Amino acid sequence: MDVNKIKIVKAPGDKEIVVPISTNWDLLNRESAIVDEESKIIKEVIGVPPNYELQRFSREVINQTTSQIYQFNFYNTGTTIWEPSYLSKFPESLVRYSRGAFSKSFFKLDLFDSDDPKKQKIYLSIILPTSNSSEILSTGTINCEGYFISKIIRPNDPVTTIGVVNFTDCCGIEQSLLVTTNAYVCVDPAQPIYFSGYSVDNTVFPFTPTYFEVPIYLNGEGENEYVSVSNNGICECIPDILPPIEPPNLTFPNFYLDHFSNSEGYYIYWYQNENLIGLDTFYMTSKFFDASTGRFIRFTNVPQTQTKIPNGDLYYRVILNYNNKTYKITNTTDLVALPEVNWYEYNNPKII
Secondary structure: OOOOOOOOOOOOOOOOOOOOOOOOOOOOOHHHHHHHHHHHHHHHHHOOOOOOOEEEEEEOOEOOEOOEEEEEEEEEOOOOEEEOOOOOOOOHHHHHHOOHHHHOOEEEEEEEOOOOOOOOOEEEEEEEEHHHOEEEOOOOOEEEEEEEEEEOOOOOOOEEEEEEEEEEOOOOOEEEEEEOOEEEEEEOOOOOEEEEEEEEEOOOOOOOEEEEEEEEOOOOOOOOOOEEEEEEEEEEEOOOOOOOOOOOOEEEOEEEEOOOOOOOOOOEEEEOOOOOOOOOEEEEEEEEEEOOOOEEEEEEOOOOOOOOOOHHHHOEEEEEEOOOOEEEEEOOOOOOOOOEEEEEEOOOOOOO
16 A cells, blocks of 8 residues: 655644645646636537627717717708707797607717718617707896887977886886987887976977877887887896796707716717727718608708718718727817717708
8 A cells, every 4th residue: 555654753842733735636637627628619519609798988088078069050041041049940939848849859860880871881879859958048137129219309399308218127127217319228018118208399488398298109100209219129138036937948959968967878888899890980970850840850060052062071970999988079081089069950952
């Protein structure tokens, strides 16, 4: 019988005995070799599933910020200019209260693998609902009608008028304004305006002042008026105390996206495995679904100047960085990152 011979030498003062017996029974690593062989056979028989896990890409840091802004400009047929406003498409009441067709409308950003419409494939879409649009913040001002009031002398009664204009402004406050030559007032159009004062008869000496009060008609000069009135457009009245109930703020087609306040549509979700599809550059187009008509409206990256637009005017480029999990949006002509991306409604027929 083969046995291990162990000689134990006890030194004076030792209280422990160390027995040098190995506890590693697989001295030739036979067990690890079997596990490796099993893994190899499984890979050869059934294969290894691809890594379809997604990761989140956020906007890269530009000027110490990671926010991404999209601004959409609709073509106003009345002014023939592009404006960042929904009011050329929807009534103000629907926009202000996010109701009806406006609440069901949205922007759609499509990401393609190429800017060649004959070969491209769509891989991603980003939806920006109108409900996430930025608000035009209220400044406590109320719009009302502005009128230019000037003193006149009636041709059939040459007198000099001295007096004040009494009116209710758009905050509901009674005002009195001395009118010697002319004045510009901001009034509530639903309330009447009166001119109170004295007329001085220059033909009689000593003169005889006559007190009078006449209404000022906002639609123009009246037959017996001592003053002329003309509309001078919209003005703003700044109230000292805001009314207890204010309408919701008006929104406009601007999307300020970031990690915190508004993240819907901010992130791009794409595969962790860079080699799975082999794409790190996409070409972005933009459309707007108008629920009031049921149609999509296309956008370009510059204001349109001709009917047949260049293919490059339809796209922005989106570049992914797999190392730091970020993306940047650029023009198709350079690699400069754009913190603000502007879109302009495609107008057809040709703009003249």
